[in-house]
Amino acid sequence: MNIPYTVEVRPDTGLANGKLGIWLFLASEVMLFGALFSSYIILRTGSIHWPQGELNVWLGMVNTFILIGSSVTMVMAWASLKLNDWGKHRLYLILTFALAGIFLVNKYIEYADHITRGEYPSHSTFVAMYFTLTGLHGLHILGGMVVMAYFIGPGKKMYQTNREQFVNRIEYTGLYWHFVDLVWIFLFPVLYLL
């Protein structure tokens, strides 16, 4: 039994199932992070003192560069597939994976720094917010890395057996990855700069 429209698009909606599925998932993610941002605003406006400049802006900026870079390589990984350039696709996908890894290493350095200074989440509401937001975002990075690792490794077989669907899957992975990047684009000023 085959589920219709897994690969080909349904004529009246112009979509394949996965495309709509990943966007709906991202819609729910918008609400997840939205609730946390909303809580951030409530807690910050309700506080009498809110620390500024507690975080290392330069580390944060480097991480922003890394994540934006990984977004570019991700979209290139998909575009190279569309151009039937398997070699370039491999290169860009592995590069994306590596950049994601470097991002997490950076994050680890930051976390370790806070812990050694005794700044646990219970230290202040700001630090609590910082750990919760970046922690959840970090989990999303990790999730993305697992998916990429799958397509770098065992998942790549599908390129031979069902090329079209493989391209679609890379596109959906990309959509997710850009969303994770997008969240960071807002997290960076909110936590590091303001």
Add this chain to the structure above:
Amino acid sequence: MDNVATLGTAAHEHAHDHAHEELGFWRKYVFSQDHKVIGIQYAFTSLLFLLFGFGLMMVMRYQLAYPGSPIPLIGNWLGSANAPGGIMLPEFYNQLGAMHGTIMVFLGVVPLAVGGFGNFVMPLQIGAPDMAFPKLNMMSYWVYFVGGVVMLVSFFMTGGAAQSGWTSYPPLAVISPGQTMWLIGMIFLITSSLLGSVNFIVTIVQLRARGLTWMRLPFFVWAQFVTSFLLLLAFPPLEAAGVMQLMDRVAGTSFFMPSGLVVSNQVATSLTGVATGAVGSGGGNPLLWQHLFWFLAHPEVYVLILPAMGIVSEVIANNTRKPLWGYRALVYSVGFLGFMSFIVWAHHMFMTGMGTTMSAFFQTTTMIISIPSVVILTALLLSLWGASIRFTTPMLFALAFLPMFGIGGLTGLPLGLAPSDIHLHDTYYVIGHFHYVVAPGTIFALFAGIYYWFPKATGRQMNELLGRIHFWGSFVCINLVFAPMLIQGLGGMNRRLYDGGMQYALNADLLKWNVVIGMAAWTLGLFQLPFIINFIMSIKWGKPVDNNPWEATTLEWSAPSPPGHGNFLTEPVVYRGPYEYSVPGAAQDFTPQFEPERA
């Protein structure tokens, strides 16, 4: 493929067709990716949870009817930490209360209405071979299952299960035991319903059969569609809030813990916070939780009720042998209802010191949202007009739904207006109100659905006599349970007293109802026995039926009973609207959607 699904092809023939696809036991019945098996898994699990949640309530009701006396039968099994000598401790009563609510809503009704009926019926009704993402579907069941296990296990942890109500308001929820497991369980359940709702929406948008345009969708599918959007967009804020409350408890943060909170002459902190020396920084906002919680939990009310309305519409159309009255009005109403349900949440919070501007806003939206509900109920009621009704068991339950949901809805109006809500909010009136919506409302509709689609799922019909005993017994008892609560509540009786409100001892008129409610609840329990017996026996010994025993018009009845893997024998094509009953000039009193036009 231009063929049309035809009736009367035996199911075994179909099974034979697919013999080469045979899977092993585990893949076929346990880790199945077939939407029908998953739907049945959901249904079984959630029915067991409903029974368990009902059991918790029956125990609570004993304590309320006869405060301080040992609980008969099971009293000695509850453990000395919960009920020494069989006499219930207040903490245990709180656990039962919190877990009754949690289990009934998140593990019982929603999984049955959405996971069970949605999964089983919806793809059949839209003529799809399966859900759009079968693996995801399997995952959402198993994530739900783990969430349920976590909730059950929490009873056996030190400190017991959560005891801060199903709403888990902080600071109480942050400082009382049991809550951590509740939060972990909830995160599983939320994840499960997110996976499910993505799957549902994609399936409905993408996998509708040829000819099945939006205005030809059965109303049940519309209800599931709107419900899925509610789950998709309203649940994530609670997930965020759950993560923050978990942080408050485990990492000692203070998202919801205000500074300077003193309980029993001690500065209150989260339990784990004390253990690790991390006492939290204070400065949190308990109201934030309430906002995030009700941002989910009000749409959740509609998640509870919309699938029920969908089921009732199907059953009513089928048993009145008439088209539904005002199909388009029903569809627009359900969409509007879903949209509005996102902007009424703060009517649960009139007691929090909300000012008049804000409460005026939420009172207005609350009154507005009652309009589509009334439109739906009216349309269903008018559908009965002039019909020659078949009083089958599913129809009895569907008919009972109408006045029961009506009472539930009307008793809600005083709660949607701040001046009356402030007096009624913490009384039994609220309990009576929302149980009228959910218990004799939604759960009756779910029973109607079980009796109605049982033949499709098993190929056999449930026993009508046992069904009638089940219906009439339940109908009488459930009203004796909830109507007195409205009386008690109007009398001002507080709803959170574990001794059944002994401080109202001078007002015997109020207290005597506790015994009545208790008796009615236990009798209600007895009247579920015919159902359980009927359900189990009919699987094996029920009257065998063909594809379309109810002579219904929607697509699921063109598939074999039970449908094989892939559902339909030939590609289904839809020629007309969903409720073409008693069409003038037609040979029979139903013209199925899948029957081709005759020249």
Add this chain to the structure above:
Amino acid sequence: MHSEADDIKKHVRTYWMIGGALYVFTVITVAVNQIHLALPFAVTLALIVASMKGYMVASVFMHLNHEKKWIYGSLLLTVAFFIVLMSIPLFTVMDSIGTDIVQEVPAGSAHPGAGAPAH
């Protein structure tokens, strides 16, 4: 198929340019931060820059500049409810019964984040 490949090649150039623009915007937002503007200005500016960056990612990398109506529809609904969600802070402070709790920051106290309970 040929024209699609051409299209993609054109897009590739856009992708690199957008990537560069995102870097530039990041530098700008950090640079502005170094001037230490008054908070309301800083917040507005940072959010505008972040929104522009977000817009670029969503419209180009995620192809939202040409998508199908079902995706726009779902996202529109999400945006509507997102706005409701973001107005919760307003709801908590806008209109409450009783007086505001005025709490002085104790002199010399640098305890970060020790907020007063919100209204």
